[in-house]
Amino acid sequence: DAGVTQSPTHLIKTRGQQVTLRCSPKSGHDTVSWYQQALGQGPQFIFQYYEEEERQRGNFPDRFSGHQFPNYSSELNVNALLLGDSALYLCASSQTGGQTYEQYFGPGTRLTVT
Amino acid sequence: AQTVTQSQPEMSVQEAETVTLSCTYDTSESNYYLFWYKQPPSRQMILVIRQEAYKQQNATENRFSVNFQKAAKSFSLKISDSQLGDTAMYFCAFMTNTNAGKSTFGDGTTLTVKP
Secondary structure (H helix, E strand, O other), X not given: OOOOEEEXXXXXXXXXXXXXXXXXXXXXXXXXEEEEEOOOOOXXXXXXXXXXXXXXXXXXXXXXXXXXOOOOOEEEEEOXXXXXXXXXXXXXEEOOOOOOOOOEEOOOEEEEEO | OOEEEOOOOEEEEEOOOOEEEOOEEEOOOOOEEEEEEEEOOOOOOEEEEEEEOXXXXXXXXXXXXXXXXXXXXXXXXXXXXXXXXXXXXXXXXXXXXXXXXXXXEOOOEEEEEEO
């Protein structure tokens, strides 16, 4: 049973560029949440997708957007990259209607903005 | 605002000894869940233990146990018989019923187990 997978593992971008990160949830899960983890800090909630719609959103600007596909996989897009966007981006999946409080995390994508 | 505070940025413990990591949180909601996650240097976040706020009994998972004090909004993690593999960053987090899937995390405690 594959767990949560994310791609790519590492990414280096220049200020002003755009980036897309990808996440495949654990088998049987239908909800995906994205988090940003700056170095030395705890993860911060960006947003959550369920039934291909954004259901909850944290305190992040509109430059951060996402998408969920019919197979429950998800993308996180960040436009007009800033140096401060450099972080580890974590995807977590869960099953709505079941034990939704239990989230499984992927290994993350390390984004470096230069 | 909902917050989680971990007041110990770094801790160390000798192998086979016991260590307790502290966590306090603040929420106005009554139905929520509390978690401890482990993030080793390889960075994959792993759930260590969880506690439902409506349960009075403290959760236990093998060498890991919690001390949940709801009135004080305190949720500490005790690791018994510490092992070298326990070396990691530990995060305390909670999630409310009304915001399922949205976890609020503390800034973590770096735990080093010394041989």
